[in-house]
Amino acid sequence: MEKKKKTTTWMIFPHCVQTLTLIILILHLPHLSSSSSLDSDLIALQAFKALADSSNNLLSWNASSSPSPCADWRGVACAQGRVSRLVLEGLSLSGESLLPLANLSELRVLSLKNNLLSGAIPDLSSLAALKLLFLSNNSLSGPIPPSVGSLSRLYRLDLSSNDLSGTVPVSLNRLPRLLTLRLDSNRLSGQISGLVLPSLQDLNLSSNALTGAVPPSLASFSAAVFAGNPGLCGQPLAASCRNAASAAAPVPPAAAVVSSSPGSKPEGILSPVDEHRHRGGMSRGAVIAIVVGDFFALVVVSGLLFLFFWRKYSSKTPSHLQEGEKIVYSSSPYGGGGGATAGFERGRMVFFEEGKRFELEDLLRASAEMLGKGGCGTAYKAVLDDGSIVAVKRLRDAPSTIGKRDFEQQMEFLGLLRHPNLVSLKAYYYARDEKLLVYDYMPGGNLFSLLHGNRGPGRTPVEWGVRMRVALGAARGLAHIHGASRTPKLAHGNVKSTNILLDKTGAPRLADFGLALLGPAAAARSGGYRPPEAPADGRRPWASQRGDVYALGVVLLELLTGRVASDSGDLPRWVQSVVREEWTAEVFDLELMRCRGIEEEMVAMLQVALGCTATSPDQRPKISQVVRMIEEIRCGGEANASISPTIESDSVSDSVSEDAHVP
Structure with missing residues (x-):
């Protein structure tokens, strides 16, 4: 019996020594952090390991064999002699162990997602250089500390899939560079109407208990971003805030209170006197006459409007397509009719390759859709009678200062250029007041x-x-x-x-x-x-x-x-x-x-x-x-x-989403 007790004591002793060492490390953290050296970073990392690494996955974190964390410590990277990155994802790190990391004052990237960390998020205001913070898929609890708003260089924050509670702090508005905010799958409550994040490009607040209206600054995101918050309303959600307010408004006492006295009448039942007062003194026949009169007036007005618009448009070209073509080629030398118009020089289509030929009249009859206006002119998509598609560019302002010979020489040279990465010039049309270029149509956009x-x-x-x-x-x-x-x-x-x-x-x-x-x-x-x-x-x-x-x-x-x-x-x-x-x-x-x-x-x-x-x-x-x-x-x-500069790779796993155009 004594032997067993003695063995148990020796088994417990190493844990006591580890705990005592940890206490000493934590007590020294405030003093070492003030020195702003790699030594303070080393002590902070050792304290974190002692608290979080119960599975002993950080074997390389051994100060005796590798005294510098910048050498080959797992997940640690340094810049200018200080720890700048700590990426430890999916390592079964556990416990309330985040506090020591607040002393890594030069940390830029912190990713501890997919672990078993618990407890509250500490005050991180000392991490002034932090740019990326990923703590998703843990068991963190408590509120989001308002001190996060002091991390002015932060542009990605992911605290999703935890057990966080409280409100979304308005101090996040103080983050001018914030591009990503993921707080989904927590227990956050309260309103978000005060959030104004103009640079935000990636947002997820779903599966919480948020209430109130979605602020206008976030209304451009999809409804999925706010799903799982029954109390939220407004764009882009289907629930209208007006309906939500009326549903939540107290019911007037006259309608809501049902008296328990024997003489009271059931709710919603009107007596003959009350019914007469409710109708404002009008009889049933008067109400019917008003409804029939309004309906008749509506029919008359609708008929008059129909006759007016029918007469207005019946004399015009029935084809909307042809009207569009007149707009596209409004100054063509053929005036949309096919015959030469007085005062215009008749041009001709010149082709650079064998195949189907067409004339300007074919383009005039084609279905035309404007693709866009550029520095050189306006481009159209034209569908010819046989179903083939070409792109037609009408040169900007149809400059008449270009001589015909110069124009044709330039076109003949451009028409000879053929390459898989060039849009081939198929044909051109030249007249004094109309210059058209015909290209292969590119269906993939730009x-x-x-x-x-x-x-x-x-x-x-x-x-x-x-x-x-x-x-x-x-x-x-x-x-x-x-x-x-x-x-x-x-x-x-x-x-x-x-x-x-x-x-x-x-x-x-x-x-x-x-x-x-x-x-x-x-x-x-x-x-x-x-x-x-x-x-x-x-x-x-x-x-x-x-x-x-x-x-x-x-x-x-x-x-x-x-x-x-x-x-x-x-x-x-x-x-x-x-x-x-x-x-x-x-x-x-x-x-x-x-x-x-x-x-x-x-x-x-x-x-x-x-x-x-x-x-x-x-x-x-x-x-x-x-x-x-x-x-x-x-x-x-x-x-x-051959590239000498090194990039601080912020591609931490797949946590990145769409970017913004942010200076």
Whole structure:
């Protein structure tokens, strides 16, 4: 019996020593944190391990064999001699063990999702550098600390699938960079009407006990974001806040209280006197007469309106389609009728390839749908009588200053350009006041819509492989244009994401090439892509191959950042300002963070894009060099290894969602 008791004592002794060591570590944390050194980070991590790692999964966290956590400690990464990342996902970490981590003052990324952590979330206001906080799928309880609002650099917060209670703190409004907020599957209650998060792109508040109206700043998200909160109302939910308010309003005492006295009458039953008063003294016959009179008046008014509109439109062309065609070709030399109109020069359709031929009259009869207006003109989708589809571009303002010979020579040269990444010019029509270009129709839309359309919940992300294919295809198409033998050398003149079209296979094709010299400078009308050396007024035609490389560099930045290259914003300058501060994933589109193992490729592509958008034209690479660099990156060549800066990879598992266009 004594032997058994003695054995038990020796088994308990190591746990007592561990607990005593932990107490000593925690007592030293405040003093060590003030020193702001790696030593304080080491003590904080040891304290966390002692509290959380009961399964002993952090074997590499051994200060005796590896005294520096920056060496090979699992899930730990450092920057400038301090712990900057702690990613420990799915390791069965448990207990109320988050408190020591509040002393990692230089921490930028903290991901402890898919563990067994419990207890309250401590005050994290000391983590001023924190950018990503993932604590989902644990057993954390208590309220969300208002101190989270002091993390001004935070742009992703995921506390979903825990046991959190209390309200959603309004202090979150103090997070100007917050892009992701996931609080779903908790026990949060109260109202969210005070939330104003203009930069937010990824939101989930479902499966809680929230009440009140959805604020206007969040109304653009889908209803699924708020599902599982019966007390919420307003857009985008089906429940109207007005109906919810009336349902919750107290019932008037006269209707709600049923007297228990013997002489009281049942609720809802009116006596003859009450019924007469309820009708305002009108008899049943009077009410019927009023209803019949109103109905008759309604029938008369409806008939008059029908006759009026029938007479107005019966004399017009019955075909809505033909009316649309007149709008499209309102200044055509045929006036929509097919015969030559006095004062107009009769033109002809010129084709560049064998196949079906058609005349302008066929285009006039075709079903026409406007696709968009650009710097060079207005584009239409035309469905011919035989069902074939072409794209027709009507040159902007139909400039009559272009001589017929110059125009035809330019068109004949462009018509000879054939490449898998160019939109082929099929035919053209020239008259003094009407100039039309006929192209193959691209059913896949354009790169701008693919990248920037429908940003928010429900959007299908554009994967990295797709973006690389578009970048390489656009560069190859531009290289074919630049390599065409002609003096002076041919330039595209209007490279931008709306002029990169997608065919039925999704392959990219450059459109509008070679048209910049036919009118005012298209580059001047596309400020976001205009190189510094381009004329700003656009009074004279202008295009250059170095300018094309600059514009392609802006397109590459669009592919990398997900931001719009708008006329009011300088995308290259914004990227350069972020890069000068540090290499971080803040530059890159959050949609790309879903993919693993692409960080080096993204950094390499960023280097290419920044080289293309150099301020000095002489410092920009030639397009042939750009093609080669992109090919090396896509094939995993040596270009990846040559990149010296390191990116702080924020692609923590699959926690990333859609990005915002945030500076």
